[in-house]
Amino acid sequence: MKKYSKALLIGLIISIISLAIFGITMLVKNGISGSLESQYAAERWQSDSGEVRYGQISCFIAEDAGFTFAQIPQIEQSIETKLTEDSYAAPEGAKLFLSSGFSETEQEYSVGSVSVNARTYCTGSDFFLIHPHVMTSGWYYTGDELMESGVILNEALAFKLFGGINVAGMKVTMGGRECVVLGVTSGPVSEKEKKQWTPEDPADEPCAYISSDFSMILDPELNVTCYELVLPNPVKDYAIQIAEECVSFPEGKIEFLQNTDRYSVVNIVKNLSSSSERVIKTGTVYYPYWENAARIADRTCVPLAFIFAVTAGVVAVYILFVISILFINKEKLIKSGILFAGAKISEAKLKLKQIHIKKRRKDNEENNDQI
């Protein structure tokens, strides 16, 4: 044993350093991935009681797959049926799952004589629960408004049309229809996603959001390119299985992605092996801006995954080394262990006896005093 003590000591020091590096890398990883709010919708949706775990699934659909907003209610119905069969039900006044489609188009917005063409995102009513945005005025649509003709402008578009950003409640014409400005946003909460939202100068890129109900009125044939779900996920891969069963398209037209635990240590180490394949795009699927930000983060996490793997490996090797040494010297160790245990037991017995003698002596003195 003594001849291995130096190796053990060096190994211990290296393991401690590896654990420290692991911890620092974990902090860096959390810093990179923690700010991508769109990836943590399930964690936010899950209530504090935490009885049911939730999972977030993203489905990226090719534009030529012909998936429109009109098909979404049917998919939601089939999801609800499957969840009901598995005995999941929403508490009173709450929703059981979140569902939101996403598409992009171009529309002309005009106020008086001012007209601006802007990129228009058509989204489901749960979109902003999954992708929180910073609202500088007003608020976003939630699906229970009486009129569906509400729009959300970004600051650039609001400024171009009205000359200011505190314009919630004002009217704007879009697609020949009069709409109400529900709110003005400065963009996603996450700075990384915001960079992908307006890659050029944010002050100069007008864009707007409208609800899917409104977009169906303007263009019923508009294709949905991304469909997101937040479903109960009590066991591994339950949510993604439900999504794959209910959202069915030919191969190559759809990609499924489980956002929950995407940036866990295990997952990013697993993704090391497929990191080169993920760079290549083989289908006709289109990724929205938040997914682009997430993929950049994925790429940034590749070296971190390598560090995780190495440091974990070092610690594992050291532990194995220690175990093997112990195994080799097991007889000596057992013997010395037994001796050590025996000495300890004797020592304990002696102490106990001493205590008894002291007590008896004290009692006798007291009795004598009394006599």
Add this chain to the structure above:
Amino acid sequence: MENEAKIKNRGWIKNAAIIFLTVMLVLTFFSNTILNWSLPEVSGQYAGYGQIKTSVTGTGTVKANMNYNVVLEETRKIESVLVKAGDIIVPGQTLFTLEDYENTELDQAEQSLEEMEFNYQMKILGKTDDTETQSNLEELYETLKELKEDRVEAVKNTDLVKGSEELVKIYQNERDKYTQSVSELEQQVSELTNGEAADSAELAAKLEELEVAKKNLEAAEEILAEKNDIYEEISGSIDLSYSAALSAYESAKKAYDDAYTELEYMQEDYDALVNSSESYEKLLKKYQDAEKELEESKSMLEAAQSEYESAKTAAQNAYSGNIDSDSEYNKLVEDQKIYDAALKEYNEALASGDPDRIQSAKDALDALTDYSKEISALNAYRNAKSAKEEASDAVDIAQAEFDEAKNNLENASSATDSEITTAKRNLDRQKQTVSEYSKALAKARAELNQATTDDNRLKEAKDAVTAAEQSVKAYKKESETIQKELDSLLSDETKRVNALLKEENEKLKAVTLKYDEENKKLTELQSKVTETPDQIDEQIKTTEKQIETAEKEAIKQEEQGNKEDMIFNLELERDLAAIEKQREKVEKLREKTYDMEVVSKFDGTIAAVNVYSGSTVNAGDILAEIEIAGKGYTLEIPVTTEQSRAIAVGDRVTVDGYWWANELKLTVSAIKPDTSKPNEGKIVEIDIDGEVTNGQTLNVSIGERQSSYNLVVPNSAIREDADGKYILIASAKSTPLGSRYIAKRIPVTVLAKDNINSAVDAGSDYGYEYVISSSTAPIEDGSQVRLVKS
């Protein structure tokens, strides 16, 4: 060297400790600031009473309620277009002129008929010798031609008459409608002039109010009269006024009090006289008793003195020590106790028979001394001494009492019997006087009570009269006010109805004028129509039959000829049949009108002109669209089923973004299913009253309903997760470092929502705390936050 190293190490440690403590101190002082800096900043507001406004918006196209399309029934070419979109037209006004009708088809048909007839006639003429028959036939052909021309003219005139008759009917209906409206309004004016207002709900209510006020006034006046009668009755029944009764009572009381006071003084004097007599005898008796007591106590003192002397002598003889010393006495008592105990032990030893015990007890007893005699003598001496002292004290007390009694007796005086008797007599007399005054006082008191009761009754009656008078005054004022309001309403209503009547009269006048003009036109047209096309057709048929008969006759004559004639006849028959067919074809082509002008049948406005000069118009094509005047406009917008629930028939509709919106009056007239999207949507039909044009697009808002709710929060305050919707409030918590704010979750139910705010029900968990509507970073239940500085 080692010391130097040690010193260096200590110095380093000291420096590190100083730095560490300094950092901790700074962090402690600035802990609040540092903590606040790291917390997310939130803003919000206190939820409270507010209103939620919901409205349904939409866009639609204005359509006239009644349109008329001008069409032609045959293919024609437009020569000129005399109107344009927006022109106002009247019935009979020419809209388009048409080019001469070159109906090649008819021309060809007529030409071929003529040829066929000519050939036929030539054949007949070539064959027949019967000139008479031939000339007859020619006459008939001539007659037929004339009849056909007459028919064409008749058809044209008949159509004009039909159009004119339709217009006359329309104007007649309108005239009847306006006549009835005018007579109703005149009836209303007459009712209003007579003060009746049966049709107006407001006036009827006001009249009823006036009736009620008058009835109330009458009732109040009756009550006032009643109260006045009661007052008079009470006033008349009072004999003695309150003031007189009060002064009588006061006089009687004064007299009684004076007499009673005098009586008390006399009683005191009498008692003093009696007391003085009684007290002298008592004092004498006391003196005698005190003297006796003194003598007795003196004798007792003597006895005690002698007892004392003898006891003292005996004690001195019995005890040689100081007989007055308490300590010696006590020692003797203690020693005697010991002796008594030893004696007791000795007796017990004797009783037990134990010789050792006896001996030891005896030895103990012998060692002690019996002081019983000394103690007995000392006790006697002490008792005698104390008795002597007590007797001496008793003598002192008796002496003091004797001296006091003697002193009192010397100071007392005694009243004589006659003085007492006189005083008694006077006292009795005074008592009699007081009794009489007392009776007079009781009577005066009773009269005063009665007078008070009467006075109260009178006051109550007076108050009742005053209240009744005020009530009458109030009702009178109310009646007058209501009468004034009624008069004003009647006057306004009369003015309004008169204005309406004037308007209706003008409309009646205009429509009557139009009716007369059109009627006149109709009469002229009817006069032109002497025979109807049907009558002329009959004549044509008769003539053709005659022609046929004559031709057959001619043919018959030929039949008697040879075979060639038969063939000729057959050919003639064939030709005749072909001619008949051709005639029918020509007739059909001629039945169409040969108008050169297209005229309007109605009053209205040209909505659209679809042709131009030189264009060819096919049968059934729409040349122009006319909006018929006075029939109004409508607008339809599609809504979802849920939106339709927020709208009701009769709701006012506002127009957005239209300069003259204030001059338009729009109302929802119907909500009907959308046949293109059954079960998914509805169509809302809106009536428009005002200046708009057909095809104009309007943006409208319907049913701006405002509902009030107890708790209204901004939409940004409502959050949602798997457990439902909730709001976050900032609940304050006091800490030694100041107030801290923690976000707390309150579940809510959204009752209503508009574009800005939502009305919620938070149950009993919410106590009107600060609701968080926005934050600089994501927060959740339990997060610590800081409020934005206002």
